[in-house]
Amino acid sequence: MQTTPLSPEDPAELGGFELLGRIGQGGMGQVYLGESPGGEPAAVKVIKASVVDSEARLRFAQEIEVLKTIWGPRIAAFLDADPEAERPWLATGVSTCGPGC
Ligand SMILES: Nc1ncnc2c1ncn2[C@@H]1O[C@H](COP(=O)(O)OP(=O)(O)OP(=O)(O)O)[C@@H](O)[C@H]1O
Numbered sequence: 001m002q003t004t005p006l007s008p009e010d011p012a013e014l015g016g017f018e019l020l021g022r023i024g025q026g027g028m029g030q031v032y033l034g035e036s037p038g039g040e041p042a043a044v045k046v047i048k049a050s051v052v053d054s055e056a057r058l059r060f061a062q063e064i065e066v067l068k069t070i071w072g073p074r075i076a077a078f079l080d081a082d083p084e085a086e087r088p089w090l091a092t093g094v095s096t097c098g099p100g101c
Contacts, residue, residue, distance in 0.1 A: 001023065001033075001094070001095075001096060002023075003020070003021030003022060003023055003033045004021060004022045005021055005022070006019060006020075006021060006022065006032075007022075010022070010030075010032070011046070011087070013034075014032075014034070014044055014046060014085075014087075014089045014091075015080060015081075015082055015085070015089060015091070016036070016037045016080075017034040017035065017036055017037070017042055017044050017080075017089075017091050018034055018035045019032040019033070019034045019044060020032070020033045020034060020035060021033045023043060023094075025048075026045075027051075028047055028048065028051055028056060028059070028060070029045040029046055029047050029048060029060075030045070030046050030048055031043055031044070031045045031046075032044045032045075032046070033094065034091065036079060036080075036091065040079070040093075041093070041094045042079055042091045042092065042093065042094065043076060043091070043092050043093070043094045043095070044089055044090070044091045045089065045090045045091075045092075046087050046088070046089045047060055047087060047088045047089075049087060052086075052087065052088065056088075057083060057084075057088055060083050060088050060090070061083040061088075063090065064078075064081045064083055064090055067081075067090070067092065074095075074097065076092035076093045076094070076095045077092060077093040078090075078091075078092055079091040079092055079093065
């Protein structure tokens with residue numbers, strides 16, 4: 001997994017997770033490599049400021065609810081989330097699966 005350095009506009013921490021670098025991004029969110037308060041590695045996804053609206057919040061809250069109820073060897077484990085924060089965020093375990101995993 002490759003990370004790129006944080007930019008000045010990136011937060012340094014979210015919900016107690018220290019952010020260490022950027023992992024990737026999707027249509028809705030930026031994903032960071034982070035560290036939990038207990039020192040566990042985490043993937044912290046944050047909705048991009050430009051797409052935070054009520055529909056994005058709802059979809060994100062649904063994604064969080066689904067992640068809370070499923071688990072498996074190929075699913076990044078739910079750690080913590082705040083869908084109601086100004087910039088809603090979700091922390092999961094870090095997947096080391098490559099393409100096609
Ligand atoms: N738990 C994780 N562990 C490692 N890398 C991750 C994890 N979650 C996301 N990533 C990386 O961040 C990228 C973007 O993830 P994201 O979940 O935002 O993708 P998406 O499902 O395409 O986005 P969206 O739901 O916004 O359409 C992924 O392609 C992957 O490289």
